[in-house]
Amino acid sequence: MDAAVLKKVALFEGLTQGQLAKVARIARARTHVAGDFLFREGDAGQDMFILTDGKVRISKSVPGIGEEALAILEPGQYFGEMAVIEDSPRSADAIAHTGCTVWVIERAKLDQLMFTDKDLAYVLLWTFVRTLSERLRETNDKIKAFFAISRF
Numbered sequence: 001m002d003a004a005v006l007k008k009v010a011l012f013e014g015l016t017q018g019q020l021a022k023v024a025r026i027a028r029a030r031t032h033v034a035g036d037f038l039f040r041e042g043d044a045g046q047d048m049f050i051l052t053d054g055k056v057r058i059s060k061s062v063p064g065i066g067e068e069a070l071a072i073l074e075p076g077q078y079f080g081e082m083a084v085i086e087d088s089p090r091s092a093d094a095i096a097h098t099g100c101t102v103w104v105i106e107r108a109k110l111d112q113l114m115f116t117d118k119d120l121a122y123v124l125l126w127t128f129v130r131t132l133s134e135r136l137r138e139t140n141d142k143i144k145a146f147f148a149i150s151r152f
Contacts, residue, residue, distance in 0.1 A: 045083025
């Protein structure tokens with residue numbers, strides 16, 4: 001994988017060129033056609049994804065309503081990172097909105113890399129914390145808006 005691609009991803013922007021090369025070595029490319037599920041809500045997760053081409057839709061299935069899209073991701077964005085942090089089922093579906101290419105990073109390989117490069121681990125873990133905090137805040141805002149609308 002090309003480390004230059006990683007430099008454009010917010011998760012990795014604090015890494016050195018050497019650290020980017022290490023991450024690129026553990027990533028593998030995977031392509032999907034529109035409509036493919038990259039993963040489903042409830043699946044066991046072991047990988048995170050970096051979108052390099054196309055679009056991916058993150059959604060939840062709402063009983064009685066159907067699919068509720070939470071986000072449409074563009075190249076340079078990453079998703080599924082909760083699977084490399086904790087051993088919990090996937091919290092949403094990831095669906096190829098268009099044909100797409102993703103780089104897949106396995107938890108075990110990332111764990112090993114962070115174990116051997118503590119500076120890299122520090123940068124990545126703080127970025128994960130900020131990302132998860134931001135996403136939680138966005139979810140809280142959406143819930144507030146939903147309850148405000150449902151009162152009428």
